[in-house]
Amino acid sequence: MAEFDLIELIKRRCPKARADVRLGIGDDAAVVAVPAGHELVCCVDTLVAGVHFPLDTDAADLGWKSLAVNLSDLAAMGATPAWALLSLTLPTADADFVSRFVDGFAELAALHQLDLIGGDTTRGPLSITVAVHGFVPSGRALRRDAAGIGDGVFVSGILGDAAGGLRCLQAQLAKDSAMDAACATLMARLNRPSPRVAAGLALLDLAHACIDVSDGLLADLGHVARASGVGIEIEEDGLPGSTALFECFDVDTARALQLHGGDDYELAFTVAEAQIAAMQAAMSKAGCRVSRIGRVIAGAGVHVLDRNGDRKHIQGKGWEHFA
């Protein structure tokens, strides 16, 4: 299958629903209109075979996830997703792989009224780069550097499932574990994360700092602490976890996965005391569970408190590409 046929296949299967797309797939570049009074929010993420996902990952899951990790970044800014560019590098022009990939991508895109407006297909070792674009009301994007001393620290949804799913997957690959229902639940969270777009929008004007949990809770809160010039204390017992996680792992392992695992694509954010009730109401309206996990303090770094309120010595850290 030739490049132009692949592009036709991708174009045919992706939603084209937005009136603000002046020119989509098929020209030298796409042309879109950002609504008046709004700023453009954009980011890019690359997933490499054998690094970010096993080579035999289902193509539809890859399509979903390659978009999800980017939408999660938009969510962390409080942005409304709108458009994506997709650069697909493939060892061969495998129409079946591309069809399934695009199905997964399009399924998530449709949930967020996002149009694929352009991209590139090249030959090479399998990797996927997605750039997404959205918009926020001017001046109101959520940022990492806005945590204030005294803020409560919160997280959406639950933590640790994806990292638990990766452990299950590795055990399966090593053939030393049968797949059970709890494992399947965790792996679904690994393969098909749900970016917290509605939650991000609900947090506009209510959260101070916000970040998505991709590298691991401690690593990501570390980014917030550093950018904001503050310290953060986390109560270990406050971390929200799933039944499946605690079915599959002992408490210590589960806690470690929650603190360091990454790939959660939840939002971690800080809220001034006076705004907490309004934030909770807004998150409830958005249908998003929210848990208080700690507080912003003067100082530096992220510290984990045990149930007695004492600081624990924490080993390990988040995802490091070149570690």
Next chain:
Amino acid sequence: MAEFDLIELIKRRCPKARADVRLGIGDDAAVVAVPAGHELVCCVDTLVAGVHFPLDTDAADLGWKSLAVNLSDLAAMGATPAWALLSLTLPTADADFVSRFVDGFAELAALHQLDLIGGDTTRGPLSITVAVHGFVPSGRALRRDAAGIGDGVFVSGILGDAAGGLRCLQAQLAKDSAMDAACATLMARLNRPSPRVAAGLALLDLAHACIDVSDGLLADLGHVARASGVGIEIEEDGLPGSTALFECFDVDTARALQLHGGDDYELAFTVAEAQIAAMQAAMSKAGCRVSRIGRVIAGAGVHVLDRNGDRKHIQGKGWEHFA
């Protein structure tokens, strides 16, 4: 070197000159402001080691070229470049490679007042994905589908040098040729193409259809013909070429490189007869050579005419990633 150090290195060396960047490198996503009355223009291109460039290509040339091929797409839309996202996939966290890469990238970025506003660094087989963003006055982007029957067909600059440079490079690698001055000229055009941004801006409201010559003149004019529902006739003797090209290759080879070679990053465009004088004046003001190479006709396909005006039978085609 860890990922965060690489990002710091990239951030430090890239220009940060634009007032419309509300939030650049270092958050979950970048935030920028598109000027009122303008639409956003964006595209993405991936260069893979061993496919788009030899593994031992100079890192600074790669940095330049990975941005240049994208700016060329913006130029073909008549867009003003503004912001870029860079996703760099590297086998190892090689600080020296990244420094040189960013130097080349930043050198071209500075020429076009473009800011690097975000990106991703991952481990994997060497490849580079750049997404660029610019803007056009609303509704005025140049497109592929706007060629009109009777239009003259024009090209900026000269054709064939980059493809000639690639031949020289391959001969050098095969050790059957010494590097001479003409060869060096051609290879410089291969490694450091100059995107025709000023020319694209000069063509706004004057050109009908426009495309950049990346896949090869015939292939790219084929895209214009197909999108516009017209045919195109090219006069072979009208193709602008450099002295260096005709020094290095016989006439038939040189012509083939001009027609099929690609990687020129010139603009090919069509202009209504009544606008030709104004277009020539605008291109002259932009400091850009322009040559008339043919005309738009009723029908389909791209046809090459010999000096007697007869259609030649043309073999070969442009760059096909999965051919």
